[in-house]
Amino acid sequence: MNEQALIRDPVAPRAEGRPIKLACRNVWKVFGDGAQRCLAESGGNPTPEALAEGHLVGAVKRATIEVREGENFIVMGLSGSGKSTLVRCLSRLIEPTWGRVELDGKDLLKATPAELINIRRHKMGMVFQQFALLPHLTVLENIAFPLSVQGKDRKAREGRAHEMIELVGLKGREQFYPRELSGGQQQRVGIARSLAVEPDIWFLDEPFSALDPLIRREMQTELIRLQSVLKKTIVFITHDFDEAIRLADRVAIMKDGEIIQIGTPEEIVLHPATAYVAEFTRSVQRAKVMSAARLMRPLSMGADYGGEVRAGDKVASFAASIVGARKPFVVKDGGGAPLGEVTPDAVIDLLTERDQLRETRA
Structure with missing residues (x-):
């Protein structure tokens, strides 16, 4: 299939x-001579055999x-x-x-x-693995650079650059050059630069x-x-x-x-x-992705709850608390209404993966 x-x-x-x-809808990127013709002849759905016969390489196929x-x-x-x-x-x-x-x-x-x-x-804002900062420009100048390409005047682009510097936590490093920054700081400059154009x-x-x-x-x-x-x-x-x-x-x-x-x-x-x-x-680890809503069971009559969690909270975020409390937690929706309960045993089973069938509860 x-x-x-x-x-x-x-x-x-x-x-x-x-x-x-x-x-994107049925996007293809095919490399090789005749790629466009092959796609057109197949109505945008070439077979692997057709690509092979044309010595074509499908880098992206029918992406939607x-x-x-x-x-x-x-x-x-x-x-x-x-x-x-x-x-x-x-x-x-x-x-x-x-x-x-x-x-x-x-x-x-x-x-x-x-x-x-x-x-x-x-x-569009773009950030890539390579920081691609301009080495002869300061942090402030790097962040303001795309605004100069837009034709913004100096006051406007530096004002916006200062806002971005504050946003990404680089205040005080405005006049540093890329070589004077750590890898994480350089990436923050790249992020700030991409956000400067809003x-x-x-x-x-x-x-x-x-x-x-x-x-x-x-x-x-x-x-x-x-x-x-x-x-x-x-x-x-x-x-x-x-x-x-x-x-x-x-x-x-x-x-x-x-x-x-x-x-x-x-x-x-x-x-x-x-x-x-x-x-x-x-x-x-299932606890990192499973939500309280998926692990919960119906509310028990007269239960003594040790705390509460939101339906979307991941089990890993409250596992230590519920196991330490040794009591079930009530699960609530965004408005605070109770939906069900999660028990310490259910969390322990998930953490130890003794009962992975439990994660199919809905």
């Missing part, structure tokens, strides 16, 4: 009801995703899976061979070069993978903080599932150029669509 048919795409609760900001406004959408896969090629197709840094890419419902592939330049300058959508291609583990986690925390303030639409590329489950509203997993499953981290870990996804997520 074609793995593409197994894709499940539930809307993340946080993004439900929001308009679609960015979408919808990213909602304010959503953290993560694309992940191993090296060579096509994730970075896909994000470059979404931003038109490279041209898709086939399909549609839509921003606010408009097909980006039909934008003129002048329109595309304007979109990139005003609506983008509608933010593309982050493995922005933390070159950092040491402690700095990487610090930058993940910083991204979570920034997103809580800015509420940007984010497409984030990574090969690290722990990073994905910490940051994502939804995750798309790619293999050999195809998206084989889309879902919340909880959905993907607990209900893998293929053997590949199951193996990919095998080592993930």
Whole structure:
């Protein structure tokens, strides 16, 4: 069976009801002479045999995703899976061979070069693994640089740059040069520079993978903080599932150029669509992705509760407290209404993985 048919795409609760900001529909990126002709002759659905016969390489195949406004959408896969090629197709840094890419419902592939330049300058922010800071410019000048490209006057661009410096925690380092900064500080400059133009959508291609583990986690925390303030639409590329489950509203997993499953981290870990996804997520601690709502059972009459949690809270966030209390916790919705209860035994079973069937409760 074609793995593409197994894709499940539930809307993340946080993004439900929001308009679609960015979408791609049946996007292909095929390398080799005659790629466009091959796609046209097949109506945008060439067989593996047709690609092989034409000596063509499909880097991205039939990719279809919808990213909602304010959503953290993560694309992940191993090296060579096509994730970075896909994000470059979404931003038109490279041209898709086939399909549609839509921003606010408009097909980006039909934008003129002048329109595309304007979109990139005003609506898109990009951060890549390489910091790409200009070594002869200070922190302030690096962050203000895209605003000078926009034609902003010096007062306006430096004012905005100072705001971004404050936002990412670099106050006091305005006149430092990149060589005088740590790796984490350099990446903060890159983030501030991409945010200076106030983008509608933010593309982050493995922005933390070159950092040491402690700095990487610090930058993940910083991204979570920034997103809580800015509420940007984010497409984030990574090969690290722990990073994905910490940051994502939804995750798309790619293999050999195809998206084989889309879902919340909880959905993907607990209900893998293929053997590949199951193996990919095998080592993930279920407590990090399972919510209280999934582990809860109906409320008990007259129960003595030791605390309360929200339905969306991950089990790992309250495991120590509930085990220490030795009492069930009541699970409440966003309005404070009780929905059910989670018991210490259920949490212990999950942590020790004695009863993985328990995680199928809904």
